[in-house]
Amino acid sequence: MPNTNANTKWASTYALLFLMPVFMSSNIIIAKPAISQTEPWTLAFFRWGVASLILLPFIMKDLKASLPVIKANLKLLCFMAFLAMWICGAIVYLALRETSATNGTLIYSAAPALILALEWIFRGRAIAPREFAGISLAVIGVFIIVTKGSLTNLLSLQINSGDLLFALCTLSWAIYSVLIKKSQLQAIPTLPLFGALAILGTVLLAPFAIAEMIITKSVPVTSDAWLSIGGVALIASIASFSTYQYSIRVIGPSIAGMFMYLMTPYGVGMAVLFLGEKLQPYHYLGFLPIMTGLLLATFPVSLFRKKAST
Secondary structure: OOOHHHHHHHHHHHHHHHHHHHHHHHHHHHHHHHOOOOOHHHHHHHHHHHHHHHHHHHHHHHHHHOHHHHHHOHHHHHHHHHHHHHHHHHHHHHHOOOOOHHHHHHHHOOHHHHHHHHHHHHHOOOOOHHHHHHHHHHHHHHHHHHOOOOHHHHHOOOOOHHHHHHHHHHHHHHHHHHHOOOHHHOOOOHHHHHHHHHHHHHHHHHHHHHHHHHHHOOOOOOHHHHHHHHHHHHHHHHHHHHHHHHHHHHHOHHHHHHHHHHHHHHHHHHHHHHHOOOOOHHHHHHHHHHHHHHHHHHOOOHHHHHHHHO
C-alpha cells in the first residue's frame, strides 16, 4: 500500500519550494528602493532583529529545550549566521547600490550548481547524469537572460563591483545550504534552529549597524523605511528561510537549492510589477530552459517507477 503520509509530505514540501523563491526574491525587490533611505548594515540588523522578535514567542519553549545542542555547536551556528545573515544580508544590500535587482536575482540563480559541487567535493555525493543535464539547461537559461540572447553581449560582458559582491553572496548561500544539513543540527527543530541563527545574526550585525548609524547619522525613521524593514523581516526572512530550511531537511540541500533557479522568472516578474522594469523576449527564451532543467534535475524518478510497478 502507498504511504499516504509520505506522499502528502512530499507534495506539501514541493508546493513550499515553488513559493520559496518568491519569498527570497522579495528581499532584493523590497531592498532595492529601501537602500536609498536605509544603510546596508542598518537594514540587515533591523531585518533580523525584527524577525527574531516575531519568532521568539513561537519558539521559546523549543529553543530552551535545544540549548544544549546549540551551545555544543555555537561556533558552527555563528559561522552559518555570518554566511546567511551578515554576508547574504548586509553585503546583498551593499551590492544593490552598484547593480540592478535583476542582475542580483540572476547571479543568485547560480547557487544550486554551487551546492551540488560542494556536496560532491565535501560529501562525495554522486551526481546523476540527468542532474548534470538539468543544471546545464538551467545555466543556459540564465546566460540567455544575462546576455539578452546575444553572443556579442556574452563576449563583452562586464561585471561591476555589485555583481562581484553578489557572486560572493551566492557562494556564501551555497555553503550555508550544505552546512544546515549537518547531522549534529538535526536534533534542533526547524523554527528554533532558524530563530537561533536569526538571533546570532542580529548580534553579529549589531556593532556594524551601530557604527554605520553613528558615522552616517542615518537612522530609519520614516514609515516607508519601516515598511521595508517589516517586509524583509516577514517575507524575505521568516517566510523564505523557514520554508527553505524545512525543505532541506525533507529532501536535501541539492534539490531544495535547485528551486532557486525559479528566482530568475519570479524575480524578473516582480521587478516588472513593482520596480517598473519591462519584460523582454529573451526573458521568455531563458525561462523555458530554466524550468525544463529544474524539472529534469529535481523531479523524483521513483514516482514513475512506483506507478509502473502498480
